Amino acid sequence: MKHITSFFLISLFVLSVKAQKVEIAVGEGWAEIPVQQTQSELKPGWKIVDYQMKGKLTHYLSGGHASQLAEGTRPVFRVTPGEKEVLVDYVLIRLKTSKYYRKMFRPLLIECNYTRLEPSAFDIKSESDSFICQPRQPLAAGEYILANLTQSPIGDLQDLLVYPFSVAKE
Numbered sequence: 001m002k003h004i005t006s007f008f009l010i011s012l013f014v015l016s017v018k019a020q021k022v023e024i025a026v027g028e029g030w031a032e033i034p035v036q037q038t039q040s041e042l043k044p045g046w047k048i049v050d051y052q053m054k055g056k057l058t059h060y061l062s063g064g065h066a067s068q069l070a071e072g073t074r075p076v077f078r079v080t081p082g083e084k085e086v087l088v089d090y091v092l093i094r095l096k097t098s099k100y101y102r103k104m105f106r107p108l109l110i111e112c113n114y115t116r117l118e119p120s121a122f123d124i125k126s127e128s129d130s131f132i133c134q135p136r137q138p139l140a141a142g143e144y145i146l147a148n149l150t151q152s153p154i155g156d157l158q159d160l161l162v163y164p165f166s167v168a169k170e
Contacts, residue, residue: 020085021130022146022163024068025076033068033146033163036061038104040157057107059160064099066143066164073138073167077146079117080130087124087131089150090117095143095164102143102164109149109160117146141169 023030038059047053079090091114095102106112115121117133125132145162153160 020082020148021080022090023078024070024165025078026071030078031068033165035161036164037154038160038162040155040159042157057157059104059107061095061102061145061162061164063101064097066102066166068165070139070165070167073141073170074135075139075165075167076132076134077117078127078130078132079146085148085150087133088116088118089148091115091147091149092117092135093145093147094140095145097143104145109147139167141167
C-alpha cells in the first residue's frame with residue numbers, strides 16, 4: 001500500500017510540473033518531435049595499476065535517420081521550455097551519421113560544436129508560453145538534435161534526452 005501511495009504522489013508531482021516540448025512546422029500545423037534518450041558506450045582505455053586511463057564515452061542514437069523530417073533547410077521550431085528553463089538553454093547540434101546509427105562528435109554537450117537558440121542565430125517570436133524559432137542561415141543536409149544544456153545526465157553513462165530531426169537535400 002505504501003508503494004501505491006508513493007507512486008500516486010510522484011505521478012501527481014510529475015503532472016503538475018510544466019513539461020518541455022519541441023515541435024516542428026509540418027505543412028500548416030505542428031508535429032511534436034519525440035524526445036529520445038541517447039545510448040552511451042564507454043570504450044575502456046589502457047590501465048595502469050588500478051587506474052583506468054583515457055576511456056572514451058560516445059553517445060549514439062539508433063537508426064541512420066531521425067523519424068522527423070524537416071521541411072526545407074530552414075525548419076521552424078516551436079519550443080516550450082520547462083518550468084526552470086530558458087530558451088538559450090537549448091542548442092542545435094549536427095550529428096555524425098553512419099548507416100545504422102547517429103552519434104555526437106564529442107562526448108559532452110558542452111564540448112560539441114553547437115548553436116544556441118538565441119537572436120544572433122535564429123529569428124525568434126514569442127507565443128504565449130512558447131517560442132517560434134527559425135535559423136537565419138540554411139542548415140546543411142544531415143541529422144541534427146535539439147538538446148538542453150542544463151539537463152541532468154541519466155544513469156552511470158550520462159545518457160541525454162534529445163529531440164532528433166533530419167534535414168533532407170534539396
